[in-house]
Amino acid sequence: MKFGYWLPVFGGWLRNVEHENMNASWEYVRKLALRSEELGYDTTLVAELNLNDIKGESAPSLDAWSTAAALAAVTRKIEIMIAVRPTFHSPALLAKQAANIDHISNGRLTLNVVSSWWQDEARQYGVHFEQHDDRYARTSEWLHVVDHLWKEDGFSYQGKYYRVENTILQPKPLSKPRPFIYAGGESEAAKELIAQKCDGYVMHGDPPEVIALRIQDMRARRERLGLPPMKFGVAAYSIVRDSEQEVKAEIGRITNVSSSAKGYNNYQQWLAGTQLEKRVSLEEYSVSNRGLRTGLTGTPAYVADRVAAFQEIGVDFFLLQCSPQLEEMERFAESVIHVLRPELGKPVLS
Numbered sequence: 001m002k003f004g005y006w007l008p009v010f011g012g013w014l015r016n017v018e019h020e021n022m023n024a025s026w027e028y029v030r031k032l033a034l035r036s037e038e039l040g041y042d043t044t045l046v047a048e049l050n051l052n053d054i055k056g057e058s059a060p061s062l063d064a065w066s067t068a069a070a071l072a073a074v075t076r077k078i079e080i081m082i083a084v085r086p087t088f089h090s091p092a093l094l095a096k097q098a099a100n101i102d103h104i105s106n107g108r109l110t111l112n113v114v115s116s117w118w119q120d121e122a123r124q125y126g127v128h129f130e131q132h133d134d135r136y137a138r139t140s141e142w143l144h145v146v147d148h149l150w151k152e153d154g155f156s157y158q159g160k161y162y163r164v165e166n167t168i169l170q171p172k173p174l175s176k177p178r179p180f181i182y183a184g185g186e187s188e189a190a191k192e193l194i195a196q197k198c199d200g201y202v203m204h205g206d207p208p209e210v211i212a213l214r215i216q217d218m219r220a221r222r223e224r225l226g227l228p229p230m231k232f233g234v235a236a237y238s239i240v241r242d243s244e245q246e247v248k249a250e251i252g253r254i255t256n257v258s259s260s261a262k263g264y265n266n267y268q269q270w271l272a273g274t275q276l277e278k279r280v281s282l283e284e285y286s287v288s289n290r291g292l293r294t295g296l297t298g299t300p301a302y303v304a305d306r307v308a309a310f311q312e313i314g315v316d317f318f319l320l321q322c323s324p325q326l327e328e329m330e331r332f333a334e335s336v337i338h339v340l341r342p343e344l345g346k347p348v349l350s
Contacts, residue, residue, distance in 0.1 A: 001307060001310075001311045001315070001316070001317065001318070001340065001341075002042040002043065002316060002317035002318075003040070003041055003042055003043075003317065003318055003320065003332075003337050004041060004042055004043025004044060004045060004079070004081070004233070004317055004318065004319045004320065005036065005041055005043070005044055005045070005319060005320045005321070005322075005325070005329060006044075006045050006047060006235075006289075006319055006320070006321050007029050007032070007033070007044045007045060007046045007047070007067070007071075008020075008022045008024070008028070008029065008032070008325050009024060009029065009046060009047055009049075009061055009062040009064065009067065010024055010047070010049075010052050010053060010054040010055055010059070010061050010062075011023055011024035011052070011054070011055055011059065011060065011061070012054055012055060012323055012325075013054060013237070013287060013288050013291075013321040013322075013323055013325075014054070014254050014286065014287060014323055015054060015055075015285065015286045015287075015288075016254060016255065016256055016286045017253070017254060017323065018055075020323045020324050020325075021324040022323065022324050022325050022326070024052070024055075024059070024060045024061055024062055025062075026062070026067070026070065029062065029067060029071070030070070030071070030074060031326070032325060032326055032329070033071050033074070033075050033078065034074065034075065035326060035329075035330075036078060036329060037075060037076060037077050037078050039329060039330060039333035039337070040333055040337050040338065040341065040344040041078060041329070041333070041337075042078065042079060042317065043078065043079040043080075043081055043110075043317065043319070044071070044078055044079070044080060044081065045081045045083065045112060045319050046064045046067055046068045046071070046080065046081065046082050046083060047064060047083045048064035048065075048082070048083040048084060048085055048088075048114065049061060049118070049121065050063075050088075050121055050124070050125050051118070051120075051121045051124065053118070053288070054288060057120075064082055064083055064084075065082065065097060065101075068080050068082045068101060068109075069100075069101050069104060072101050072104040072105035072108065072109065073104055073105075075105070075108075077108075078108065079108050079110055080101070080105055080108050080109055080110070081110045081111070081112050081182065082098070082101070082109065082110070082111055082112065083111075083112045083113075083114050084098075084111050084112070084113055084114065085113075085114050085115070085116045086113065086115070086135075086138055086139045086142035086143075087115075087116045087122065087127055087128070087129070087130070087135065087138065088116070088125070088127055089142075090162075091141075091142045091143075091145035091146045091149070091162055091164075092145065092149060092164050092167055092169070094146065095145070095146045095149040095150055095169055096149075096169055098111065098146075098173070098179060099150065099169065099171060099172060099173045102173040102174050102175055102179055103171060103173070103174055106174065107173075107174035107175045109173070109175065109179050110175075110179050110180040110181070110182065111179060111180070111181050111182065112182045112183065112184075112202060113139060113142075113143065113181060113182070113183040113198065114183070114184075115132075115135040115136050115138075115139050115185065115190070116129070116135060132187065132189070133187075133189045136185075136187075136189040136190060136193050137160070137161075137189075138161045139183075139193060140193050140196075140197065141159045141160065141161045141162050142161070142162065143181070143193075143197045143198075144157065144159075144197070145157055145162055145164060147178060147197070149164075149167055149169045150169070150172060150173055150178045150179070151172070151177060151178060153167070153168045153169065153170070154166050154167070154168065155167050180199045180200060180231075181197070181198045181199050181200070182198060182199065182200040182201070182202050182231075182233070183198045183200075183201070183202065184201065184202040184203060184204070186204075186214075191217065191218065191221065192221065194218070195218055195221035195222055195225060195227070195230075196225060196227075198230070199230060199231065200230055200231035200232070200233060200316075201214075201215075201218050201230050201231070201232050201233070202233045202234075202235070202319065203232070203233065203234050203235065204234075204235050204289050204290040204293075205234060205235045205236055205237070205289060205290035205291045205292065205293040205294035206234070206290065206293045206294065207293060207294070207295055208306075208309045208310055208312075208313055211232075211234055211310065211313060211315060212313040212314070215232050215313060215314045215315070218230060218232070219314075231316045231317070232314055232315050232316050232317075233315065233316060233317045233318065233319055234294055234310060234315050234317075234318055234319070235289040235290065235291050235294065235318075235319050235320075235321070236291050236294035236295075236296045236318050236319070236320055236321070237287050237289075237291030237292050237294070237296070237297070237320070237321045237322065238296045238297070238303070238320050238321070238322045238328065238332050238336075239251065239296070239297040239298075239322070239328075240296075240297075240298070240299070240300055240303055240328075240331055240332055240335050240336060241298075241299065242299060242300075243299065244298065244299070247297050247298055247299075250297075251292070251297060254286060254287060254323070255284075255286045255287065255292070256286075287321070288321065289321065291321050294306075294310075294318075296318070296320070300335035300336060300339065303332075303335075303336050304336055304339055304340055307336065307340060308340075320332065
């Protein structure tokens with residue numbers, strides 16, 4: 001099992017807690033990334049939104065691509081998974097940027113392809129906003145162009161959304177045959193696209209029995225297409241404490257819903273822009289990505305058993321959120337990661 005985390009480009013993950021002691025700043029995310037390598041984390045996911053989905057539109061948020069390039073230069077081991085939304089990026093230009101960051105990182109770049117959902121953000125940034133299935137049709141073309149540009153020169157393509165002519169892209173990425181591509185989504189359009197054109201499936205938080213059904217479904221789709229097995233990841237919000245009373249108190253603190261909070265302004269728009277299997281409650285929305293449903297909340301022994309249950313059904317990695325992130329990631333590494341992976345040795349505690 002591998003453990004990754006969401007880089008806090010929004011200054012936190014809690015819509016009910018205004019200040020989480022984790023500023024949306026280069027200084028903080030640099031410190032966090034360097035420390036995470038010492039602690040044994042494998043991946044960091046750099047989310048891409050031009051507006052702050054968590055703390056409210058007027059709050060600061062970091063740009064994904066310039067942040068990822070900077071992290072590639074200062075880290076040594078960690079996988080840098082960059083979220084990318086095709087509606088905001090020309091495929092040829094993005095392929096060029098990504099190849100360059102792949103070289104800066106010495107082959108540690110991967111992509112998490114996201115079909116946009118936030119209509120107001122698109123309008124503010126001058127990007128055409130399409131309906132759900134149209135966004136996935138665009139993403140399919142986008143992936144086709146990026147994949148071919150990473151592998152060959154003189155590539156030409158003309159489709160509904162994109163056109164390139166005899167394109168040269170050099171240098172090619174170091175990662176072969178191409179950088180690894182993840183994506184997530186629960187609609188039929190999303191799952192079929194991911195099965196056809198991606199390498200990994202990243203899921204919102206849910207209990208093992210629900211995740212097991214999704215993995216079985218995606219494996220069947222891949223087998224039907226004659227494609228190799230995928231990697232599977234799950235989002236989770238982690239709370240590790242010495243007693244259940246402490247865990248319950250922390251859950252209560254972070255889900256004490258205040259519908260007037262700035263982070264709730266786009267709740268209905270988010271629901272309208274996605275096609276989820278189950279509706280997300282306002283309480284669950286207080287923590288992003290349905291992270292509490294995964295259930296990595298409890299004593300160290302309970303969380304370790306919960307991780308083992310996910311591993312048994314085929315989950316390959318977690319993408320964790322926690323708050324305040326640096327302190328909680330240290331706690332999780334000491335009490336869970338290094339217990340499950342003793343080969344890492346004892347973490348160097350701050």
